[in-house]
Amino acid sequence: MKKVKRIFVLIILLSLTGCWDENLLKDSALVLSIGYDLTMDNKIKTTSAIRTSKLMAGGQSESVNYIVEEKGHTLREARLEVDKQIPGVYSPNKLRVILISEKTAKKDLYPYFDVFFRDPRSSLAAKVAVVKGQASDIIKVKKLKENLISEALIELIRSAEEHMIVPVQNQQTIRTSMFDEGEDFTLPYLEQLDKEKIKVTGIALFHKRSYTGKTLKGNKPIILLMAKGDKKKDIKLTENLESNKDHDVKNFVSFSVIKTKRKMKIKMVKGKPEAVLNMKLFIEINEYPKGSLLGQKEEAELNKKIARRIEGQANEVVSTLKTANCDAFGIARYLIADHNKEWKRLNWEKVYPEIPFKIHVKVETVKRGIIF
Incomplete structure (x- = not known):
């Protein structure tokens, strides 16, 4: 019995010891x-x-x-x-x-x-x-x-x-x-x-x-992250639909991206990789100083103009990534997973900047504001 008590006391004492690595x-x-x-x-x-x-x-x-x-x-x-x-x-x-x-x-x-x-x-x-x-x-x-x-x-x-x-x-x-x-x-x-x-x-x-x-810089980081498939609730963009040099307020549109769909496809053509990115944006118009969007024709034309602007900037993003040799899209990961034999033969440092990269963007307006 005494032996049991001694063991019990020892267990209690051990449980009361301090931490050896504590930092106050x-x-x-x-x-x-x-x-x-x-x-x-x-x-x-x-x-x-x-x-x-x-x-x-x-x-x-x-x-x-x-x-x-x-x-x-x-x-x-x-x-x-x-x-x-x-x-x-x-x-x-x-x-x-x-x-x-x-x-x-x-x-x-x-x-x-x-x-x-x-x-x-x-x-x-x-x-x-x-x-x-x-x-x-x-x-x-x-x-x-x-x-x-x-x-x-x-x-x-x-x-x-x-x-x-x-x-x-x-x-x-x-x-x-x-x-x-x-x-x-x-x-x-x-x-x-x-x-x-x-x-x-x-x-x-x-x-x-x-x-x-x-x-x-500018809207390009947002374009890159959207193209990669990142999504936040608060994506807001303002685009000049005409010329970047013409800053007339009527040439601009502000909108929120409510939903995005994207698909990246990497394929091998004659032993070399090619990339195709398809994006569809569902947007809400926040500001359009040019006027009403009551007609389907006006809305369709606006959607096309926004799509062209996003597509153009996406191509500029890809050009900058290639110049920097920054594979932010993770194209190499696709190749490692789906085309491993070809990947092992590639000199990625030289191949990546030369990859053909096709981007297709579609825009659909789902909200136009209260009075429209």
């Missing part, structure tokens, strides 16, 4: 956003926005950003340098945004994420974006329209995702893409227009694990 919040310096830039001597400069509290009058506290900048041969070395000048331990487990300068992103991207992938406490849900100019310049803004920079950046990117201006990406998804030979990935592209304005202006195109220097 009070001992951590929470990093919410980081910017990466390459220095002239080819080191990595990290600019971190660390959240802390500032004591105000009346015993109240206010959240503020403490900006720390250091450099090293690797991210771990730079992080150790940061630890020497901050209270608490550098903690990226609440990281929300990673900004990478164009110059840095043109190198192999993986080394800038290896330190996160090896640490089980890292937040792999952090958003990743490419920045025109220096990433540190944006982190040092500290506040944007009364919001701390980390919160402002995450809201900018999420809003762009909701409007299908950029793809939904984070550290976890791009890690998968980095090792996927069947498809290249894209990332949000940010620009600092002035001291008080930062804007998501498009998407950066990657080939394998490096930024190509090419971007898609």
